[in-house]
Amino acid sequence: MTQARFKIVFNGELMPEVALETAQDNLARLFKSDRTRIKALFSGSPIAIKRDLQESEADQYLAALHRAGAKARKEPDLAASLSLVDTEDHRSGEAASDAASEMNCPKCGHRQAKAAACSACGIIIEKFVARQATTSHAAPASSPATTPYATPQAAVGEELPAFGELNVFTIDGRIGRLRYLAWSLVLMFACAGVMGVVAIAAGISEVFGGILGIAVLIGMLVVSVQIGVQRLHDIGWSGWLLLLNIVPIVNSVFWLLMLVVPGSQGANRFGSPPPANSTAVKILAGLFLALLLGSLLTLFLGGFAMLGLALSGMDPSILGTPGN
Numbered sequence: 332m333t334q335a336r337f338k339i340v341f342n343g344e345l346m347p348e349v350a351l352e353t354a355q356d357n358l359a360r361l362f363k364s365d366r367t368r369i370k371a372l373f374s375g376s377p378i379a380i381k382r383d384l385q386e387s388e389a390d391q392y393l394a395a396l397h398r399a400g401a402k403a404r405k406e407p408d409l410a411a412s413l414s415l416v417d418t419e420d421h422r423s424g425e426a427a428s429d430a431a432s433e434m435n436c437p438k439c440g441h442r443q444a445k446a447a448a449c450s451a452c453g454i455i456i457e458k459f460v461a462r463q464a465t466t467s468h469a470a471p472a473s474s475p476a477t478t479p480y481a482t483p484q485a486a487v488g489e490e491l492p493a494f495g496e497l498n499v500f501t502i503d504g505r506i507g508r509l510r511y512l513a514w515s516l517v518l519m520f521a522c523a524g525v526m527g528v529v530a531i532a533a534g535i536s537e538v539f540g541g542i543l544g545i546a547v548l549i550g551m552l553v554v555s556v557q558i559g560v561q562r563l564h565d566i567g568w569s570g571w572l573l574l575l576n577i578v579p580i581v582n583s584v585f586w587l588l589m590l591v592v593p594g595s596q597g598a599n600r601f602g603s604p605p606p607a608n609s610t611a612v613k614i615l616a617g618l619f620l621a622l623l624l625g626s627l628l629t630l631f632l633g634g635f636a637m638l639g640l641a642l643s644g645m646d647p648s649i650l651g652t653p654g655n
Contacts, residue, residue: 337389338408339381343373353600354400495603505565509608513615522551564601565594
C-alpha cells in the first residue's frame with residue numbers, strides 16, 4: 332500500500348502576536364525570495380506551497396513556517412497518489428475515485444463535484460497532475476520561480492538563526508539594554524583617550540589639532556548613532572526615532588525609554604534577537620550606571636548646597652576663595 336503523502340497549504344493567516352510585515356520578512360528570508368512574491372501568498376486564497384511530502388517532512392515544513400509567523404496547515408495530498416503508470420494500485424485507486432461523488436482540486440484544495448477542471452482556480456486537473464509528476468522528477472536546477480505559487484527554491488526546513496550577529500559599526504541588527512550601555516561606555520572611554528592625543532597635537536599645531544578634534548567628534552557621533560539605531564531595532568522601533576534626541580526635553584525622556592523598554596521577544600522585522608549578555612557586558616553596563624548615578628548625585632548635592640547658601644544670605648563665591 333502506498334504511503335500517505337501530504338501538502339502544506341497557506342491562506343495568509345498569521346500566528347498569534349505576529350505582525351504582517353514581520354511574517355513577510357521572515358518568509359522572504361526563509362524562501363530566499365523577494366517581498367513581491369511573498370506578498371502574493373497573503374491574498375487570502377488557499378495556496379499549496381509544498382506538495383508530495385512524507386508526514387515527517389510535512390511536519391518539518393510546518394514547524395518552520397509557524398516559527399516564521401505563517402499559520403499554515405498540513406493536508407493529505409491526494410494528487411501525489413495519482414500515477415501515470417497503469418498499475419494494480421492505480422486501477423484500484425481509479426475505481427475508488429470513480430465511486431466517490433466529490434473530489435479536491437490538487438492545486439488549491441477546493442472541494443467540488445468530480446470534473447475535468449477546477450471551478451475555483453480554473454486548472455485542467457489531468458494536465459496539472461501530469462505536469463507536477465514531470466517537474467517533481469526532472470525540474471531544472473536553475474529555473475527561477477515564475478509565480479508566487481511555485482515550490483520554494485530554498486529548503487523550508489532550514490532553521491532561522493537563533494541570534495543575530497553583533498557589529499558596532501552598522502545600523503543593521505539589534506542590541507539589548509545592557510549592551511547598549513556597555514558599548515556607549517567603551518565609546519566614551521575611547522573618545523577620551525583619543526582626545527588626549529588631540530590635545531597633544533593641538534600643542535604642536537593648533538590647526539592640525541582642531542582638524543583632528545573635529546574628525547574625532549564626527550566619528551564618535553556616527554558610532555553613537557549606529558549603536559542607538561540598533562537599540563531601537565531591538566525594541567521594534569524605526570531608527571529614525573533617534574532624531575528625537577535633538578528635541579529639547581523630549582530627548583531626556585526618550586533616552587530613558589531606550590534604557591527601560593525591553594527588546595522584542597524572538598525575531599522581529601529587524602532580525603533575530605541579540606546573543607545573551609556576556610560577563611564583560613554586564614560589568615561595563617553596571618559601571619556606566621554607577622557613573623551616571625554618581626554624576627546625578629553630585630549635581631544634586633551641589634545644587635542643594637548652593638540653595639542652602641543662597642537661603643542663608645552667604646555669597647556662594649566664597650566657596651571658591653581659599654584663605655578667606
